Amino acid sequence: MKVLVVGGGGREHAICVTLAKSPKVDKIWCAPGNGGIADVAECVDIKATDIEKMVAFAKEVQPDLVMVAPDDPLALGMVDAMEEAGLRAFGPKKNAAIIEGSKSFAKDLMHKYNIPTAGYAVFENSADAIAYIKEQGAPIVVKADGLALGKGVTVAMTEDDAIAAVKDAIDGGAFGGAGARVVIEEYLTGPEVSVLAFVDGKHLKTMPSAQDHKRAYDHDEGPNTGGMGAFSPSRFYTDDIAKTCMETIFKPTVEAMAKEGRPFKGVLYFGLMLTPKGPKVIEYNARFGDPETQAVLSRLDSDLFDIFNAVIDEKLDEMDIQWADNAACCVCMASGGYPKAYEKGKEITGLSDVTDSFVFHAGTKVQDGKMLTAGGRVLGVTATAPTLDEAIRKAYADVKKIHFDGAHYRTDIGVK
Template identity: 45%
Template sequence: MKILLIGSGGREHALAWKIAKNDRVEKIFVAPGNGGTAIEAKCENIDITDIDELLSFAIGESIDLTIVGPEDPLTKGIVDKFKEKGLKIFGPSKRAARLEGSKSFSKDFMKKYGVKTAEYEVFYNHQEALEYLNKCPYPTVVKADGLAAGKGVAICENKEEAVKAVNSFMIDDIFNGAGQKIVIEEFLDGVEASILSITDGKTIIPFISAKDHKQVFDGSKGPNTGGMGVSAPNPFVTEEVLKDFEENIMNNTLQGIREEGFDFKGIIFFGLMITKKGSYLLEYNVRMGDPETQSVLNLMESDLLELIESALNEDLENAEVKWNTGACVNVVLASKGYPGSFVKGYEITVDNEVKDKVFIAGAKLEDGVLKTNGGRVLSVVGIGKTVEEAREDAYKSIEKVNFKEKYYRSDIGLV
């Protein structure tokens, strides 16, 4: 098989690594890829990001299957375009991808199908949003409606912070249009959990749970990032929580997907808040999370490609996902200054003994040398019988990965 994998992050490096394990896979073209996929087994980076150019490449190279990593091409309709040409592609249609592409659309969908979620209001008008801030309870949550690279959420402790968030989203337009419409919703106090799942539109199979650490500094302080690390499984996702999730969130979501007639053969990611009153859905993503993917795929015993094929064949009801016992902790190494300004171009050295534990994200291969090229540079994973063992393994390995101005949280995996 020849595979086209779209994306350039740590998620895509992990997907390429996992898919390459299947003996039927001969070649994986990664578009545009990164410094990790450049040297991963069976992989070749191709410098294409335009959807029409990717379509031409897939036709010209007789690609057997395309797998879409990030949300942006999904919300722009890449799946619809590929299917129109009779090509196999894994991911939701443009219409179904609105579950991630529009916060207001997804919240209305949740409400319509009885998916347990926080109370909310949608605002198109800046003045009306400011007026609402006079009467809403605090803390409150302000969300950009559109895609904002995982950074479009502000938890506001008081009216002053909320006004600042609304102004920066709607007036200053810090998310280039994504915040022109906003959602203001009830603040839920609890513990977050990520549950990645696979669906064929008729069945949803949840993967092992994960705990993401979004904020940049230890103790979950500082600004939100795309994610600074993950532990899996999430110790807060008990059997009771999982049952509540399946009954009040997952099954109702599936009902909605069916009744809306969504063409959805792909990944659906549930971002949960576990509270004293039960589990609530914060958001949907319609693709694998990053850095959750690096942890979850390290624990997956099943063949990912075979699972994807089952989804495309609408046969997930007969599929089973097997998991290795134990835990995985994934720590993100970032450029100092992220998520603000930072310097690129520093050489990265990785000791041979830990190479299989490193997933590259914001780094490129330049004349055979790996160099930093982004905010979140790479992930280092640790495996163990427990989260504590996995955590120890990850932090030991980090000592053998170096670049100038390396920054990471020291508390990933500590609950």
């Protein structure tokens, strides 16, 4: 069987590596791919958001399955376009991907169906938003409504910070059209947990819990990034909490999307806060998270190709998905300066010295026989072990063997 994976980051590398383990899969293309993905797939130089070229390529090579991984092509309707071209595609259609593409849609959905989440208000006018902030006080959370590469959220500890975030988004165009509308939310406290689930429109199967680290620096300081590391399982997500989430959040969300005429098929990511008043939804993503995927898929014992097909065929309830009874830690190595200005083209050395981890490539390219940096997040060094503490130790031991000019990583992934 032949598979086309759309995307080119660490998440896509993890998906390609996991698909390659399937005895049914004998050919993988990845578009655009990266320097590490090239070891397991044929990389094709097509931008992940170029629907026309991607569909044309898929029609040419006729894969048995197209897996659309990133948020942007999903929100733009790539799955719809693939299906219209007669191809089997994994991922939500455009009308379901809106659950991530519009935070105001997601909040309104939760409000309508009594799914627990933070209190909120939506604004397109900065003056009205600022008045609301002054009325509510700080701390408070400001979110760009649309897709902003994981960087459209400001957890403001002061009113001034919240007002600045609103002005940047609405008046300053910091996130383009994605920030023309903002969602302002109540500040919640408690441990954060990420739970990803396979969903076939009616049924869902959750994956092991995870937690990512979004801030650039240790102790959750510095600007928000796409994610500086992740681990699985969460130290706080108990069986009792899982049952509560299934009954109050997971099933109700899938049922709500079906009732709205937007059946969700693909991977649905639940970003949760375990508050003193119970679990609440912070955000939904319409796809595998990054870097949670690197940690979670490292623990999968079942055939990912079979799971994708069960989702497409709405037979997920017939699947018995198996996970290893272990733990995983992914430490992201980023370019110096990320998520702000950073340089590319730095040579990466030491990859062949890694012994106890798998190195997922996020932003790399091969040039003149050398592996070079080609993005903000460069590598995701991921280790598994019987315990989380051992997985953390193994991952960091291998991180120290890898070098490139300006390399930056947090030293506390998995600690909190």
